Structures are given as structure tokens and as C-alpha cells.
């Protein structure tokens with residue numbers, strides 16, 4: 156069965172170019188970059204090249220890049236480093252809509268390590284109130300950790316502006332850029348951002364590779380301690396295939412970012428308009444203006460998300476849901492809840508996230524199926540029958 | 551993605567008996583939009599034979615909620631009301647070739663709807679409304695009585711299992727202590743009834759008694775004494791008198807009389823209610 160993959164905020168396909176670049180390092184070029192001999196040394200040069208490519212994508216210098224095992228490790232490294240280099244400051248400022256990589260770490264630090272966490276709320280559109288952000292940051296703040304783009308709704312936060320606020324108080328600024336890197340232009344050079352986390356598998360590189368941007372001059376405490384790799388900032392023999400692949404993915408992202416993001420945006424908009432014009436009682440979750448070009452989160456009233464996903468899955472369409480039933484927990488999406496999305500809509504929320512590999516034909520097929528799927532599930536639902544049928548008469 | 555059985559998928563993609571029933575004389579409704587699943591069950595019951603002649607459902611919920619509803623309607627059609635009430639949530643899960651454990655609450659929802667519909671038919675209040683009790687889980691509105699009932703019926707022993715079957719504790723988690731307390735109470739009840747069952751054959755031979763006493767001492771008593779550096783030995787059984795000697799730190803411990811009372815209580819509970827413990831010097 157053909158697969159229509161619209162779940163790129165969960166993970167992406169490895170780009171064919173990335174796969175080709177990785178291959179030799181899983182086969183004949185297996186040297187250790189730390190070795191003195193030529194066999195290892197030539198591998199070391201490829202790691203350097205990858206670092207340059209990634210630095211280029213972010214507008215930073217190669218020395219500011221530390222390779223890690225992924226977004227989660229980078230987030231932990233940044234936050235824990237800030238707390239140990241600013242030991243007199245016991246406060247963390249973050250949002251209620253972070254990925255668990257930041258959210259659960261902050262909960263843990265509050266519960267077991269005695270830190271105070273200032274949780275910033277969001278409005279109906281998923282946006283922060285900058286006055287609230289400003290008021291939360293003080294001379295007691297060690298780190299401000301705010302994601303660049305939200306994985307569920309695609310909403311983009313003004314992290315460059317917030318970094319200035321943090322700097323005024325001598326606090327460090329970390330941003331979880333996992334969903335933003337490769338999707339929107341990023342240039343860190345003239346910002347006050349101290350740390351940025353990114354993850355390879357969200358931008359067509361492999362899983363288990365990521366990086367941390369560490370602004371030059373920021374005091375740092377490593378998270379993993381051992382050998383001298385990554386200039387004593389992250390111990391452990393380098394994940395060479397992962398790093399080479401991430402370098403290639405960064406190069407591709409840089410080359411095609413503008414053209415691709417406008418193409419992806421127009422497909423996303425087509426999907427959005429197609430569904431919204433055909434399906435009643437649906438609403439878009441997240442600001443329409445400040446949103447990643449690839450993400451569309453829609454809440455369908457009177458239906459439950461897992462049921463929608465199962466029906467999509469039967470057609471080979473991959474998406475995801477903020478419904479409680481799709482996760483191990485019974486709580487629906489903390490992001491949508493924080494936005495005050497009514498319960499009636501949270502359970503029926505579906506996230507479509509596109510990539511450069513999607514086609515218009517795929518999008519049109521999904522549009523043609525959505526109203527059928529929602530219609531069949533609503534016909535089964537005990538709720539809203541009168542509303543739905545009267546709406547049909549009006550149409 | 552959940553691992554659903556072929557039967558669950560079949561009942562989700564081809565649900566049987568969907569819709570409302572115009573001439574239903576029993577309707578049961580459970581769940582809500584906010585909870586993420588809800589089921590409305592319509593039954594047509596023949597008043598002469600008490601047979602369920604038709605059943606339909608409307609469900610809002612995940613794949614296993616739809617499949618459980620569909621399965622339920624198939625299972626009860628043609629049964630009498632009395633027969634239908636014998637169906638347990640486990641029967642619904644079994645009919646579907648099993649449900650992922652996190653989804654067992656869907657089968658419980660099916661059973662609840664059935665009970666509600668039949669109560670409606672009989673003009674009684676829905677059983678869930680009778681289960682007033684004390685609200686334990688505020689997120690999903692689950693009471694202590696409800697938790698007790700489902701936990702007993704399905705032999706649940708952990709908070710996680712209670713969440714899987716009733717959803718209680720699956721939200722903010724603030725009620726976990728309360729659920730743990732309920733589980734403790736159920737465990738205590740269970741132990742008592744087991745002890746009664748074990749103590750039931752009162753006509754034990756002396757040898758059986760000694761063997762049982764030794765077993766209880768070894769399993770239930772000595773491990774905790776040993777943790778404090780003490781120990782205990784069974785010397786003899788004389789009628790109802792259990793003669794023991796303390797060893798190690800216990801022999802000089804002032805609380806040994808306290809310990810003795812504790813041991814006596816254990817042996818009375820688990821072996822025979824008339825036993826008394828006597829400390830001897832060996």
C-alpha cells in the first residue's frame with residue numbers, strides 16, 4: 156500500500172542524499188576520528204565538514220556546535236549547564252507548552268531539586284504574552300527555556316526578542332529549536348540566544364543524532380563526562396554516520412529552505428482550505444500568522460482522534476492526534492489544553508505535518524477522504540446529531 | 551499505535567448495530583465528551599419473554615470504544631435481561647480477542663451502559679448513580695465505590711491497573727494516594743478471606759498444624775525479625791500452646807513481649823484462632 160506521510164513533526168524520512176552520504180561510514184570508512192592514523196584522520200575531516208555545514212545553516216561558527224544524541228540530550232545539557240554555572244540563581248522560566256524534553260525536566264527540577272519554575276501560559280492562539288514573559292524574568296532567573304516552534308501546533312515564539320529580556324537580567328537563554336531548524340530561516344549570529352537544541356531526525360537526517368548550539372563565551376558544564384571529544388564538551392566516540400548525515404541534511408536545508416518552505420506552505424494551505432471548506436464544526440488550532448509552514452492542527456468536534464487516525468491509517472495516511480487515547484496517558488494534549496481549546500475539540504484534534512516530499516496529488520487525496528471519514532464517525536456519535544443534521548440542511 | 555486484534559479492527563471498521571432505535575424501551579448512557587468517550591445504548595426488550603430483541607449503539611470514542619460497543623450489542627441480542635446482566639467487562643474483551651490493557655476501560659464502559667439501560671427498563675436509577683460514594687478522581691469523576699467494584703471484579707492490584715480499567719488516576723494524578731488506600735483495603739479484605747479459607751479445616755492433625763505454623767513463622771515472621779538482627783525458633787506444639795524461643799538480638803530485646811503478641815495474632819489469623827504463644831528458654 157502506498158503511504159502518504161503527513162507526520163513529519165514526529166519524524167522525517169532520511170533524504171536519499173543523506174543516506175548516500177552516510178553509507179561509506181557504515182561500511183569501509185569506519186575509522187575513529189580521534190585516531191592518529193590517516194584512516195581515522197580522514198574521518199575526522201568529514202566530521203569537521205559536517206560541523207561547518209550545520210554552523211552555516213544556523214549562521215554561527217563551527218566551534219559553537221556540539222554534536223549530541225538528539226534533541227532531548229541537547230535540551231537537558233543546556234538547562235542543567237545553566238543551572239550549574241549560575242549556582243546562586245534558583246529560578247527557571249519556561250512555558251506550559253514545551254515538549255516533554257523540557258517540560259518534564261523542569262517539573263523534575265522543581266519537585267526534586269528545589270528550583271522554582273515560572274510557567275508561562277499561552278492564549279487561545281497559542282501565543283505568549285510578552286509582558287508576562289518580561290515580568291517572569293528577574294535577577295533570580297538562571298535560565299529562560301522557550302521553544303522556537305511548537306511541535307503540535309507549529310506556533311512560533313519570538314525567542315530572539317525574549318533572549319534580549321533574559322540578557323538584561325544576566326539570565327541565560329535556551330531555545331528548543333527542534334521543530335524550527337530546517338523549516339524557517341534561522342540566523343543566531345546577532346542574537347542573545349545562548350543555547351539552541353536541534354535534532355537530526357526532524358530534518359531528514361537519522362535518528363539518534365542532534366546538536367547543541369553553545370554561544371561563544373557562554374560558561375558551560377558538560378552533561379556527559381569522559382573522553383576529550385567535542386572539545387571536552389560532550390564525551391563519547393562520535394556518532395560519525397549520524398554526524399555526516401546531519402551535516403548533509405543541513406546543507407540540503409540551507410540550499411532549498413526558501414523555495415521548499417514556500418512550496419510546502421502552499422500545500423499546507425491547500426490542505427487547510429480543502430478540509431475547512433468541506434467539514435463542518437472544525438477549527439484550526441494555533442495562530443494563523445505565526446506558524447510553521449508545514450504544520451496544520453485541526454480540531455473536529457464530536458469525534459475522537461484515535462478513530463480518525465485509524466480510518467486514515469487504513470488508507471495509508473499517517474498523521475497524529477492530541478487525543479488522550481493515542482498516548483499512553485489518558486490526558487489529552489497539554490498544549491491544546493493550555494490554549495484553552497474546548498474539551499469537545501481536543502479529543503478530536505489531528506495534526507498534519509508536511510515535508511518537501513509531499514505532492515499535491517497526495518494532499519488532494521487526503522482532502523477528498525477527510526469529509527467522508529469525519530462524516531462516518533459523526534454518524535456513529537451520540538453527540539451533536541441535531542446540530543450536525545440541521546447544519547446539513549442549511550448547507 | 552495500539553496493537554489491536556483483528557476482531558477489534560473488524561468491529562471498528564465494520565461496526566454492527568450502529569444508530570438509534572426508534573422503539574427502544576431501554577436506553578443507557580455513560581461517559582461524556584469531556585472524558586473522551588461516551589456510549590449510548592438502545593435496547594428493545596420484549597416484556598413477555600424478557601428477551602433483548604434488538605440493540606443499537608452510538609459511540610464517541612477511540613477504536614476500542616467503538617469495537618466494545620459493537621461487540622456488546624452482538625453479545626446481548628437474543629439474551630434475556632437476566633442472562634445479559636451476567637456479562638462481565640472481561641467477557642466483552644474476550645469476545646474481541648482481547649484489548650490492550652490501557653483500553654480495558656472501554657469494556658467497562660460497555661458493561662456500565664448495559665447496566666444503565668436495564669435499570670432504565672426496570673424503572674430503577676442507573677447503577678452508576680447508586681454508586682455515589684466519595685469522589686476519588688476529579689479529572690474523570692470516578693468514585694471510591696466504582697473503583698472498589700471494578701477492582702474486586704477484575705482482581706486489580708496496582709494504581710496503573712485501576713487507571714486502565716476505570717480511568718481513575720489517569721489525569722492529574724493527585725488521587726493516587728487515595729487509590730492506593732482503597733487497594734490496601736481490598737488487599738486486607740482478600741487476606742482475611744484467604745485466612746478464613748486457610749483456617750477453615752479446623753480439624754488439622756498436630757503434624758499439619760506444626761507444618762503450617764513452621765511455614766507461617768518462616769514466611770511471615772522471621773524475615774522481619776532477621777532484619778533487626780533477631781531470630782526465632784519453633785520448639786514444640788503442646789495442644790494449643792506454641793512454644794518458641796527467641797534468638798539473636800531478640801532474646802535480650804525488651805519489646806519481645808510485644809513481638810510475642812504480634813506472632814500470636816499472626817498465627818491465630820493464619821493457622822488457628824485458639825493458638826497461644828509461649829516463650830520458653832532452650
Ligand SMILES: Cc1ncc(COP(=O)(O)O)c(C=O)c1O
Pocket residue numbers: 164165224225226227228254256302304305306331333334353354355356363365
Ligand atoms: C520540540 C521538540 N523538542 C524535543 C524533541 C526531542 O528530540 P529527540 O527525539 O531528538 O530527542 C522533539 C521531538 O519529538 C520535539 O518535537
